[in-house]
Amino acid sequence: MTETSARFREFKMPDVGEGLTEAEILKWYVQPGDTVTDGQVVCEVETAKAAVELPIPFDGVVHELRFPEGTTVDVGEVIISVDVAPGSGEPAPEAATPAQTPVAEAPAEPEKPKGRQPVLVGYGVAESSTKRRPRKGAPVPGQATAAVQAELNGNGSAPVARPLAKPPVRKLAKDLGIxxxxxxxxxxDGVITREDVHAAAAPAAEQAAPTGVSRETTPALAAAVVASASSDARETRIPIKGVRKATAQAMIGSAFTAPHVTEFVTVDVTRTMKLVEELKGDKEMAGLRVNPLLIIAKALLVAIKRNPDVNASWDEAAQEIVLKHYVNLGIAAATPRGLIVPNIKDAHDKTLPQLAAALGDLVATAREGKTSPAAMQGGTVTITNVGVFGVDTGTPILNPGESAILAIGAIKLQPWVHKGKVKPRQxxxxxxSFDHRLVDGELGSKVLADVAAILEQPKRLITWA
Known part of the structure; x- marks a missing residue:
C-alpha cells in the first residue's frame, strides 16, 4: 500500500504466502465508484497454493481497478486505487460516470494505446476479444475513463446495456475469447448460461480454422479454445496454472531430489472399525466427524512419538538433518483447483476430540476452496487416503520438505485367518513412503509396524500414547 496524494491511496498485491512472487486475479467484488471500508474484501486471487480473498486496509471510494480478472500480477504491483477523501477538490476525470457527465460535454474519445489494453472488470471486452487473455499485464493509466467510454454507443448518447451473466460464465467467456x-x-430473464457461451464458441472456432484444415488438426485453435460443447471434439486443452502448476513442480522436485522407498503392510482393522462406531455414540465426540481416518491419524502420531527420528527434514544448503519436535500433520485433499496438502498445526498435542474437530475444519475449508497458504506451510508428515476412491493402495510421493507420507487403502471385507480360523474381516x-536419506529401512519399518499394530488393537492408543 502506498499514498499517491493526500486524497488517493493505492493497494498493492501482497505476498499472501511465504515467498510467493505473483497471483492471478480471479474475481473483483467492487467496481469504480463503490464505497469500501477498512477490512472489506475487494477481490479474490489465486496463488500457487490457494485461492485467497484480499481485504483493503482503508476506507474510501474505489477510483480505479488496475487489472482485469484473469490477469497474473506480480507481488508489489498496485492493483486498486481508492479515493480516501471523496468530495474534496475537483473530481478526477476517471471517476466521472455517464450519469454525472452531460452528453453534450462528453470528453473526446482518448487515443487508443498501442497493443492490447486490459479491460476494467464489468465494462465489456477489449478489441480483438477473440485473442487469449494475457497472463501478465501492466497497469494501464486512465483505464477507468476508457471503460466509461467503452460503455457509450457510437454517438456517445447512451450507455450500452451490460449482458447478464454470472461470474463463472463471464470467466468462461474470457477463457474462450467470446x-x-x-x-x-x-x-x-435474459441471463447468459454456460451452454450459450459454448454455443457461441463453436462457430467462432470453425471460422478461426484455416480453409481445408480440420479443427482436430489445428493446435493453435485447440489452445485457444479451452473447452468445447461440440460432441465431435477430440481434444480439450486446459492451461496449467495456479495450484495445479505448483503441485506438478513440487512433485517433480520431490521425486527427483529425495530417494523414495515405499513399504507396505496389510492389516486387519476390524477392531478399529468397531471403535469408530462406538465413538460415534460417545457424548464427548458429539457433533464431530468420526471416521477411520481419525483413528489412523492418531495411530500415526503415536507411532511418530515412539519413533521421533522419522519426523525430520533434509537441509541441503546447510548439510544438516533437522529433527522436528512437533508434528504438523498434513492431509492430502483433492479439490477442483488441484491437489493441496493443508496441515493440522501441532497435531501431536491434540486429544482425539480436538483432532477430530481439526480434521473436520480442514476438510470443510478445503472443499470450499478457502484453504489459506499458511495452512499448507510447515508440514512435517502427511496422510493421503486413496481408499476413498476404491483403490487398494499406492506409492505416494513425499510432500516437499517432509520425510514420510502414509497412504491408506480401501477398507474391504476379506477372508482372514483370525484365531486359527478363516473369517470375514475388515x-x-x-x-x-519415506526419504531414504533420513529414514533407513529399520526406522521406516518400525513406524509402519506400529501404525498397523494400533489399528489391529486400538487399545494400544491408550497404553502407547
Whole structure:
C-alpha cells in the first residue's frame, strides 16, 4: 500500500504466502465508484497454493481497478486505487460516470494505446476479444475513463446495456475469447448460461480454422479454445496454472531430489472399525466427524512419538538433518483447483476430540476452496487416503520438505485367518513412503509396524500414547 496524494491511496498485491512472487486475479467484488471500508474484501486471487480473498486496509471510494480478472500480477504491483477523501477538490476525470457527465460535454474519445489494453472488470471486452487473455499485464493509466467510454454507443448518447451473466460464465467467456455482447441468452430473464457461451464458441472456432484444415488438426485453435460443447471434439486443452502448476513442480522436485522407498503392510482393522462406531455414540465426540481416518491419524502420531527420528527434514544448503519436535500433520485433499496438502498445526498435542474437530475444519475449508497458504506451510508428515476412491493402495510421493507420507487403502471385507480360523474381516493395506536419506529401512519399518499394530488393537492408543 502506498499514498499517491493526500486524497488517493493505492493497494498493492501482497505476498499472501511465504515467498510467493505473483497471483492471478480471479474475481473483483467492487467496481469504480463503490464505497469500501477498512477490512472489506475487494477481490479474490489465486496463488500457487490457494485461492485467497484480499481485504483493503482503508476506507474510501474505489477510483480505479488496475487489472482485469484473469490477469497474473506480480507481488508489489498496485492493483486498486481508492479515493480516501471523496468530495474534496475537483473530481478526477476517471471517476466521472455517464450519469454525472452531460452528453453534450462528453470528453473526446482518448487515443487508443498501442497493443492490447486490459479491460476494467464489468465494462465489456477489449478489441480483438477473440485473442487469449494475457497472463501478465501492466497497469494501464486512465483505464477507468476508457471503460466509461467503452460503455457509450457510437454517438456517445447512451450507455450500452451490460449482458447478464454470472461470474463463472463471464470467466468462461474470457477463457474462450467470446464477447458476451454477441451471445444469445437462453436463461431466465435474459441471463447468459454456460451452454450459450459454448454455443457461441463453436462457430467462432470453425471460422478461426484455416480453409481445408480440420479443427482436430489445428493446435493453435485447440489452445485457444479451452473447452468445447461440440460432441465431435477430440481434444480439450486446459492451461496449467495456479495450484495445479505448483503441485506438478513440487512433485517433480520431490521425486527427483529425495530417494523414495515405499513399504507396505496389510492389516486387519476390524477392531478399529468397531471403535469408530462406538465413538460415534460417545457424548464427548458429539457433533464431530468420526471416521477411520481419525483413528489412523492418531495411530500415526503415536507411532511418530515412539519413533521421533522419522519426523525430520533434509537441509541441503546447510548439510544438516533437522529433527522436528512437533508434528504438523498434513492431509492430502483433492479439490477442483488441484491437489493441496493443508496441515493440522501441532497435531501431536491434540486429544482425539480436538483432532477430530481439526480434521473436520480442514476438510470443510478445503472443499470450499478457502484453504489459506499458511495452512499448507510447515508440514512435517502427511496422510493421503486413496481408499476413498476404491483403490487398494499406492506409492505416494513425499510432500516437499517432509520425510514420510502414509497412504491408506480401501477398507474391504476379506477372508482372514483370525484365531486359527478363516473369517470375514475388515482389511486394508497401508503404504509408507519415506526419504531414504533420513529414514533407513529399520526406522521406516518400525513406524509402519506400529501404525498397523494400533489399528489391529486400538487399545494400544491408550497404553502407547
Amino acid at each position: 464477447d458476451l455482447a454477441n451471445v444469445v441468452p437462453t436463461g431466465p 482389511v486394508t493395506t497401508l503404504a509408507l
